[in-house]
Amino acid sequence: MTTFRHLMTGLATAALLASGAIAEELTIVHGSIGRDQENLRDQLDRFEAETGHTVTIVSMPESTTDQFGQYRLWLSAQSSDIDVYRLDVIWAPQLAQHFVDLSPHVQDIIDDFVPAAVESQTVDGKLVALPMFLGAPALYYRADLLEKYGRDVPTTWQEMTETAQIIMDGERAEGDDDMWGFVFQGAAYEGLTCNAQEWIVSNGGGRIVELDGSIGINNPAAAEALTLAASWVGGISPEGVLNYKEEDARGVFQSGNAVFMRNWNYAYALAAGEDSPVRDSFAVTTLPTGGDGLPSAATLGGWHLGVSAYSEHQEAAIELVRFLNNYDNQKERAIELSRPPTLTAVYDDPEVAAEQEFIPLWKPVVDNALPRPSAATLRKYNEVSAAFWTATHNTMSGDGTAEENLARLEAELNRLRGPRW
Amino acid sequence: MAETAKKSRLSRSRTRSAWLFLAPMLVTLAVVAAWPLGRTIWFSFTDASLDLMSDARWVGFRNYLEYVEWGDGEGQYYGLLADARWWRSVWNTILFAVVSVSFETLFGLVIALVLNQQFRGRGLVRAAVLIPWAIPTIVSAKMWAWMLHDQFGIINDMLQGLGLISQPIAWTASPDTAMVAVLMVDIWKTTPFMALLILAGLQMVPQDIYEAAKLDGVPAWRVFRKITLPLIMPAVLVAVVFRTLDALRVFDIVYVLTPNTDATRTMSVYARENLFDYDQFAYGSAASTLLFLVIALITITFIMATRMDLEGKRS
Numbered sequence: 001m002t003t004f005r006h007l008m009t010g011l012a013t014a015a016l017l018a019s020g021a022i023a024e025e026l027t028i029v030h031g032s033i034g035r036d037q038e039n040l041r042d043q044l045d046r047f048e049a050e051t052g053h054t055v056t057i058v059s060m061p062e063s064t065t066d067q068f069g070q071y072r073l074w075l076s077a078q079s080s081d082i083d084v085y086r087l088d089v090i091w092a093p094q095l096a097q098h099f100v101d102l103s104p105h106v107q108d109i110i111d112d113f114v115p116a117a118v119e120s121q122t123v124d125g126k127l128v129a130l131p132m133f134l135g136a137p138a139l140y141y142r143a144d145l146l147e148k149y150g151r152d153v154p155t156t157w158q159e160m161t162e163t164a165q166i167i168m169d170g171e172r173a174e175g176d177d178d179m180w181g182f183v184f185q186g187a188a189y190e191g192l193t194c195n196a197q198e199w200i201v202s203n204g205g206g207r208i209v210e211l212d213g214s215i216g217i218n219n220p221a222a223a224e225a226l227t228l229a230a231s232w233v234g235g236i237s238p239e240g241v242l243n244y245k246e247e248d249a250r251g252v253f254q255s256g257n258a259v260f261m262r263n264w265n266y267a268y269a270l271a272a273g274e275d276s277p278v279r280d281s282f283a284v285t286t287l288p289t290g291g292d293g294l295p296s297a298a299t300l301g302g303w304h305l306g307v308s309a310y311s312e313h314q315e316a317a318i319e320l321v322r323f324l325n326n327y328d329n330q331k332e333r334a335i336e337l338s339r340p341p342t343l344t345a346v347y348d349d350p351e352v353a354a355e356q357e358f359i360p361l362w363k364p365v366v367d368n369a370l371p372r373p374s375a376a377t378l379r380k381y382n383e384v385s386a387a388f389w390t391a392t393h394n395t396m397s398g399d400g401t402a403e404e405n406l407a408r409l410e411a412e413l414n415r416l417r418g419p420r421w
Numbered sequence: 422m423a424e425t426a427k428k429s430r431l432s433r434s435r436t437r438s439a440w441l442f443l444a445p446m447l448v449t450l451a452v453v454a455a456w457p458l459g460r461t462i463w464f465s466f467t468d469a470s471l472d473l474m475s476d477a478r479w480v481g482f483r484n485y486l487e488y489v490e491w492g493d494g495e496g497q498y499y500g501l502l503a504d505a506r507w508w509r510s511v512w513n514t515i516l517f518a519v520v521s522v523s524f525e526t527l528f529g530l531v532i533a534l535v536l537n538q539q540f541r542g543r544g545l546v547r548a549a550v551l552i553p554w555a556i557p558t559i560v561s562a563k564m565w566a567w568m569l570h571d572q573f574g575i576i577n578d579m580l581q582g583l584g585l586i587s588q589p590i591a592w593t594a595s596p597d598t599a600m601v602a603v604l605m606v607d608i609w610k611t612t613p614f615m616a617l618l619i620l621a622g623l624q625m626v627p628q629d630i631y632e633a634a635k636l637d638g639v640p641a642w643r644v645f646r647k648i649t650l651p652l653i654m655p656a657v658l659v660a661v662v663f664r665t666l667d668a669l670r671v672f673d674i675v676y677v678l679t680p681n682t683d684a685t686r687t688m689s690v691y692a693r694e695n696l697f698d699y700d701q702f703a704y705g706s707a708a709s710t711l712l713f714l715v716i717a718l719i720t721i722t723f724i725m726a727t728r729m730d731l732e733g734k735r736s
Contacts, residue, residue, distance in 0.1 A: 065681075069697040076471040094700070097472065178572070187594075188680040240571030243594030243680045252572050379470075379700040386699070393682055397596045415499070 023052040024313040026320055030086035030303070031060040031067045033246060034266040039336055040324075047323050053316050062245060064088050065189045068382070071095070075308070083311040084320055087129050089120055089302040090190075090374040094381060096123040099306040103127040105318045117342045120371060121304050128306055130321050131342035133333055135301025136362060136369040137194070137287060140253060140261040140271065144281040145171070157199065157228055157288045160260060164236040167259045181236025183249040184262040188393045191245055193372065193385045194299040195262060196392040199225040201297035201370055203290030208388050209373035209413065213421050217388075218410035225290060226395045226402035233396045242397055254278055262287065264301055268358060269338035284358055286365060300369035302342070334359055340366050377421050387412045458713065465707035470700055477703070484707035501707050509683050510691040511715065513600070517675075517687060518668035521607045526661055528608065529615025534649075536616065537623045547620075554613040562677035565606045569593055569678075596684035603685055607674055611667075615660055622656025623649070658727045662720065669716045688712045 030040065037059060044055045060067045068091065074082060075098040087095065103110070103126065110118060110127075117131035139160070141153060145167050154160035164181025171179040185191035197208055205222030209215055233239055238252070246263060250270065253261035256277045261267070272279050286296045305321040307314055323329065330341040335355040340362050346352060347363045374381040391409040395402045465484055469477035486500040501507050536547055553561065568575050569592035577589035592602040626649060634644050672689035679685045681694070692712055696705030 065698065069693070072471060072697055076474075188682045238571050238589070238591065240589075240591035240594045242591065248570075248572075257572065383699045383701070386694075390682070393680070397682075397684075399596060399683075 023054070024316040026053055026055045026083045026313055026316055027058060027081060028055055028084040028086070028320070029058040029060060029071070029082050031062060031064065033062055034270050035337055036266075039333060043324060043329050043332070047320060050323075051316070051319065053320070055320065058082065062247060063189050064191070075310070078310045080308070080310045080312050082308055083313055083317040085129075085306050085308060086132065086303050087306050088190075089117075089135075089300060089304065090372050090381060092121050092123050092128040092304075093374055093378050095306075096126060096128050098309050099128045100309050100311075100314055100318070101126040101128075102130055102307065102318065102321070106130060106322065109322070112344060113342050114344055114366065116300075116367065116369075117302065117304075120300070120302075120375075129304035130306075130325050131302065131304045132325055133302055133330070133337075133339035134342055134366050134369070135264045135266075135303075136298040136340065136365045137198070137262055137264050137301070138268070138284040138298075138358070138362075138365075139287050140263060140267065140282055140284050142167075142256075142259050142278065142281055143283045145259055153283075153285050154260075154288050156291055157202070157225075158291070160288050161228065161232065161236060164259050168236055178257045180238050180252065180258045182232055182260040182262075183237060183241060183244065183252045183258045185245055185249060186233070186237070186241040186393070186396060187243045187245050187248075188389050189245065190385060190389070192389040192392055194301065196226070196229070196388065197370065197372065198262075198287055198297045198299055199229055199290075202287065202294055204294050205290075207370075207373060209376050209384060209421075211373075211376055213376045213417070215410060215413045215417065217413065218406045221290070223402040223406055226392060226406070229392070230396045230398070230402065242393065253282075265338050265340055265358075265362070267338075268356065269336065272338075297370045298365050298368075300366075300371045302340075304342075377417075380416050380421060383416055384413060387416065461706050461709050461713075464703055465710045467703050469703045469706070471697070471702045472700075474702070480703075484704050485711075501704065501711060506683065506686070507691060507708065507711075510686045510688050513685060514669055514671065514687040514689075514715075516600070517604065517607070517671055518665055521604055521611070521668050522661060522664045524604075524608045525612050525615045525664060526657065528612045529619050529660070530657070532612065532616040533619035533623055536620055550616060551613050553610045554617075556610070558610065558673045559677055561610055562606060562674045565602075565609075566593060566678050569602055593679045596682065599679045599682070599684045603675055603678055606678060607668075607671070610674075611664065615664065618660035618663070619653060619657055622653035622660075625656070626652045662723060662727075665723065666716065666720060669719065670712075688715065 028040075028044070030036065032040075037057065040057060044057070048054055060070065068088070071085060071087075071091075072095070075095060085099075103122075106127070113131055114134065117134055118127070121127060121129045121131060139154075146153065146163070149163075149167050149170060151163045151166065152159075154163050160182065168179050168181040184195050186195070193208075200217075200222045201207060203221050203225035205219055205225055206216050208217055233241060241249075244252075246267070249258075249261055249263055250267045252258045253263070253267075254271050254276050268284060270276065271282055287298055289296045305324060307317040307321060311317050325342065327343060327346065330343050330346050331349055331352060333339045334341050334346055334349075334352045338356050338359070340359060341347065341352075347360055353360045372381070373384060377384045387409055391405040391412075394400050395405045399405075400408075464474075464477060466479060466481060467477035468480050468483075482500075484500060486498060486502045488498055532550060536543065536550065556564075567573065569577075571577060571589045571591040571594065574589070574592070576592070577586070580586045581589065590598060592598050630648055630652075631644065634648060639647075670689055671687050672693065675685050675687050675690055676693075681690070686694075688708065689712065692705050692708040694705075695701040695708055699705075
């Protein structure tokens with residue numbers, strides 16, 4: 001088998017050499033979470049076998065905020081060390097100038113992609129990155145515990161709070177002192193912006209910055225949502241949630257110590273994995289709303305592949321981006337990592353539906369996902385997001401009421417905007 | 422007459438060769454210290470952004486302080502000097518420096534006094550004490566972050582086991598304990614460094630003074646107060662200056678251990694955030710410049726204060 005593979009690699013390389021292409025050394029950077037790294041390596045091995053190029057992975061920390069700082073530094077220095085970047089869905093407007101316009105290179109396949117995903121990566125007609133996978137968070141819950149206490153799957157935040165409290169108190173009374181009601185991403189970073197905008201939008205409080213750039217965040221509905229969230233900390237959520245990122249929350253839920261968790265889709269494959277204590281007892285649903293008649297809101301996430309304008313191997317890098325986003329690789333990511341694909345057709349694939357039941361169901365959630373205001377606020381997005389998560393974090397840690405912090409946030413956003421975004 | 426001429430020619434050539442010997446160091450310093458510092462200061466007076474550094478234009482003091490009129494007779498101050506978050510991070514940094522350096526000096530002194538005694542296995546203990554200092558800060562901060570974790574952390578487990586607390590404490594997350602956690606880890610990590618520098622000072626103290634004191638029957642506490650402490654003071658002060666300089670620039674331990682909030686944000690964290698995370702390179706440069714000025718001011722004040730002290734003793 002190995003000999004055969006070597007032979008094939010040799011032949012492929014020879015064929016490439018004959019056609020004038022040379023084997024190149026590429027570098028791809030991503031922030032690995034869950035099993036991303038193993039999966040990417042497998043796919044890269046196949047790419048190497050097919051093309052004769054070699055690809056090295058540079059791995060970054062889990063926090064998207066940390067990744068951004070480093071990428072900005074490399075790109076501003078016009079470093080040619082990295083050829084392919086895996087970019088967060090919100091970065092395109094801020095980093096557009098540093099990436100190759102992919103649209104002429106993907107003309108033949110671009111119509112197969114989810115239109116909203118392509119649109120989010122298009123800045124002034126330039127395709128900054130080719131969508132790799134999407135993200136729209138879910139409410140993970142312990143079906144066994146809900147059944148035990150005769151509770152329905154909650155549809156509002158208020159219901160979720162009550163159910164969480166009842167089950168947590170009940171389990172603790174039975175001696176499970178480590179049981180908590182709800183875990184989410186409460187550390188002061190981009191993840192908190194995603195969580196908090198879901199609470200506020202689903203409560204009718206509007207967006208952080210509206211699509212037309214106007215600022216209306218300082219309103220009673222938003223304050224109500226943040227006040228409820230602040231009541232969770234130290235109540236149904238551990239106080240440590242104020243420093244939890246994705247993996248901290250998953251650690252608590254997956255070890256069986258939380259009734260509810262808000263997390264991205266990657267956690268599904270891991271929580272359902274063979275070594276997971278909750279593999280048979282959890283299920284997912286859409287995030288709750290603020291009340292009757294209000295919509296559920298799920299932040300649009302996702303990671304997309306861009307080719308650096310400073311890469312010395314742009315042709316091979318584009319080849320790699322196309323390869324990683326082809327049907328087979330997207331399908332594999334959907335099955336192994338529970339990452340919602342960016343190719344519309346994969347959602348209808350029967351094998352995907354059989355392995356990851358929720359993915360076909362998640363199509364409407366992904367289609368209606370709530371974007372962060374990165375397009376409206378352009379280069380100031382990171383500051384807007386930081387101001388927003390600071391207001392939320394302060395409210396949750398008891399430093400001022402929701403009303404006070406939102407009033408301060410409004411003033412801060414107005415200052416940041418100045419005459420225009 | 423001829424003699425003085427010869428002398429001055431000699432001293433002139435000596436001066437020349439002194440400059441010649443100094444030149445490589447001066448050139449290196451200019452390249453690696455003066456030039457970057459000068460550039461940072463220059464950028465702090467411009468509207469530079471990380472992507473468009475060459476387009477930077479002079480904007481005067483706008484990054485530091487600017488009064489914006491709203492047109493109806495009212496207005497507001499903007500800029501670093503009017504930014505409450507900046508002043509909070511200055512306060513955090515100074516608090517961190519004062520508390521951590523005080524504890525490190527105290528603990529370092531105690532450990533150095535113990536290690537200066539003759540006992541079996543002293544070499545081994547001296548090496549073992551250095552371990553926290555030898556671990557890279559990022560690694561030890563991450564290690565402590567896990568040990569202090571509210572759900573999986575061993576510290577909470579131990580405190581609960583001893584019955585000291587009933588609920589796990591979210592050490593790094595809660596704004597009340599985040600700074601305490603940072604201080605604790607820093608003191609754990611840097612005390613060995615202080616101990617080592619003070620130990621070096623202790624070994625310079627001549628033994629015969631102690632023998633004389635012993636013959637005169639001076640009690641141990643007085644020996645420490647009147648002999649040991651004054652003689653090791655110069656070494657302690659140098660160590661304190663080094664540590665203070667280091668503590669005022671603190672970045673890694675805060676960045677890795679705690680969430681990015683007002684409770685622990687230091688001047689360096691603030692500057693980095695503006696330089697790289699936000700599109701505010703000029704504003705971040707202004708923060709770096711002020712950071713440099715604050716550190717320079719504190720260090721100069723400290724050195725002047727202690728030098729006066731030393732001169733007082735000499736006379």
